[in-house]
Amino acid sequence: MSETVDRESLVRRLLERAAPSRARTEDVVVVPLFAVVVALVLGGVAMLATDVDLATIGRAYVALAYGSLGSLGAISETLTSAIPLVLAGLGLALGFRAGLFNIGAEGQVLMGGMAAVIVGFAFTGLPFSVHLPLALLAGIVAGAAYAGIAGWIRAATGAHEVILTIMLNLTSYRLVDYMLRLPSIQRPGRADPISNSVLPSAELPRLLTVIDANLRVHAGLFLMLAAVFAVHVLLFRTKLGFEFRASGENPDAARVAGMKSGVLIVAVMALAGALAGLAGANQVLG
Structure with a gap:
């Protein structure tokens, strides 16, 4: 009793x-x-x-x-630089709320950017309305999958996510460097690891070209704001977000309440990686 x-x-x-x-x-x-x-x-x-x-x-x-x-140019550059930082930071914050220390955002950004740039130049003949969302989706999926590896190992073996994500960061550096030197990806005539250019149909449109063609702030700004709102709703207005926060507050009590900690760990890491992957996609498509 x-x-x-x-x-x-x-x-x-x-x-x-x-x-x-x-x-x-x-x-x-x-x-x-x-x-x-x-x-x-x-x-x-x-x-x-x-x-x-x-x-x-x-x-x-x-x-x-x-x-x-x-100046307007300075504000444009500040916003452009802030977009991937905010997106990756959202992923980290999501993990922290669930009691997970995802130190692998850098690697997830790299993998998301790599996937987005490949889709951005390799898929020719697509209209803008298809090509850009497809490239962004590739970045999201790549980031989620890469972070999900750490989440799955953490849930299956109990290995600490800090060590796992740091190791995956190092792996991503080498993997991206290797991929950028492949003949199918490396820009012709270049010896350094640099990819082919993204096609115009996969580029995020710039917002202030009417004022000045050199202002680089792009539509990724709206994606960033939408992501901030979505993460807030997820954490504070959904059952899944409640379970994330409950698991972060007290994992033992969450298990007693019937929450599946292993599933939550993988889900949190995958969502955090998706946001980091979106950050990488914005970086290469913007």
């Missing part, structure tokens, strides 16, 4: 902790701002350690702000 009560109490506490709640102001505003301030302070300390005077440090930070936000 007491064992049943203990289990019910454990599951009840788990449900309370994993239940969605409104994000507090300090979580969404204060903490990020504090992190930025700390980063700037530490950067200044590092520069002071190299005998740089305060005026030079001030000019460096002014240049940093102007170079990232000081």
Whole structure:
């Protein structure tokens, strides 16, 4: 009897902790701002350690702000660079919510980018409405499959995902380098590992070419925003997301509640890899 009560109490506490709640102001505003301030302070300390005077440090930070936000071109480049970082970061955040430390986003980005670029140049004769989604899908699937390997091994053997994903990172470097040197992929006339160019029908359209043809921000920005919204809905408005968070809060209680930890591990890793793969696809198609 007491064992049943203990289990019910454990599951009840788990449900309370994993239940969605409104994000507090300090979580969404204060903490990020504090992190930025700390980063700037530490950067200044590092520069002071190299005998740089305060005026030079001030000019460096002014240049940093102007170079990232000081013009339309700077904002365009900042957004373009942020797209793959946000997508890969979403994948990491998804894993962290489920109690998994996916350190393999870099390898998953590489695999997603490799798959997307192959589809982007090898599938000729396709219309834009088919070719671009197909290339993006290839990146998503490649990233999900590569991360799923780590998830499956973690679920099947208990090997830690940090070690697994770090090892898979190293494997992805070598694999991509090898593939880029294959005659069917390497750009003709080049000795370095570089692929053929993606066809225009597989490129993400640029958004501000009417203003300036050199502005590189592209439609991947909308994909990024959609992914942010989708991950939020998944985590806080779906049963699967609840199970992810519950498993991350207390794996033992999640198992007592009937959640299949092995399936959840593979699913979380695959979804995280899919987001990282989409980041890689955006990088090569944008």
